[in-house]
Amino acid sequence: MSILLGVAQMNLGIILSYFNSKFFGNSINTWFQFIPQMIFLNSLFGYLSVLVIIKWCTGSKADLYHVMIYMFLGPTDEIVDENQLFPGQKTTQLVLxxxxxxxxxxxxxxxxxxxxxQHNRHHGQYAPLPDSEESLQSESNHDSHGHEEFEFSEIFVHQLIHTIEFVLGAVSNTASYLRLWALSLAHSELSTCVL
Known part of the structure; x- marks a missing residue:
């Protein structure tokens, strides 16, 4: 239950970012932030949630930790029979x-x-003549129209940090919910020992 709630909460956060992008009319964020984030989160942790539901419904004894670990470590290896939850699981895992x-x-x-x-199109990018006044001005931080130059390296580093933060955040947030799962398992085991 903790995994299902956690993945639902993370999906809600990404969906809210979509509404922000739509409100501000930013289609770049929709196509290159919202969509890949939804795909990443749900192809790994959404899949884990589906496995949890299948395990509940079928009463399977599959070890979901084992399934997820070997999805990364041995994606082409055969799945052990007890961890086979549905037909075509290996192909599904490879695609995800x-x-x-x-x-x-x-x-x-x-x-x-x-x-x-987009910046170049908006500001009419052109190359100034060498040794002219414009070329001296372009060496400063402003172009000839008085606009700030587009700092591509800064934008790229910002996007790199944002991507790494999202990927690591998705993994660490899911690990936090897994700790809740482990805590509840330990609690149930201890309560059965006491009784």
């Missing part, structure tokens, strides 16, 4: 893992380049 890996560069790369292209 591929989607998760594709979503990371999708979050990282296009947005800074599109922002640069």
């Amino acid at each position: 893992l591929l989607l998760a890996f594709v979503s990371v560069p999708w979050m990282l790369l296009p947005k800074p380049f599109l922002l640069k292209l």
Whole structure:
């Protein structure tokens, strides 16, 4: 239950970011932040939530820790029979893992380049003649129209930090909910020993 609530809460946060993007008319954030974040989160931890529900419904004795660990460590290995929760599980896990890996560069790369292209289009980028007054001005932090230059490296580093923060945050937040799960398992075991 803690995993299901945690993944639902993280999905809610990403969905709220979509409404922010829509409100401010920022389609770049929708396509290159909201969509890959939803894909990353749900292809890994949404899948874990589905496995939990399948395990509840079928009464399976599958070890979900084992399933998730070997989804990363041995994605092409055969799944042990007791951990096989549904037919086609191995193929599903491979596709979900591929989607998760594709979503990371999708979050990282296009947005800074599109922002640069958007900036250049908006400010009418042109190359000043060498040794002219304009070229001396362009060496400063402003272009000839008085606008701030687009700092691509700064935007790229910001996007890199944002991507790493999201990926690590998704993993660490899920680990926090897993700790709640472990705590409840330990509590149930201790309460059965006392009785």
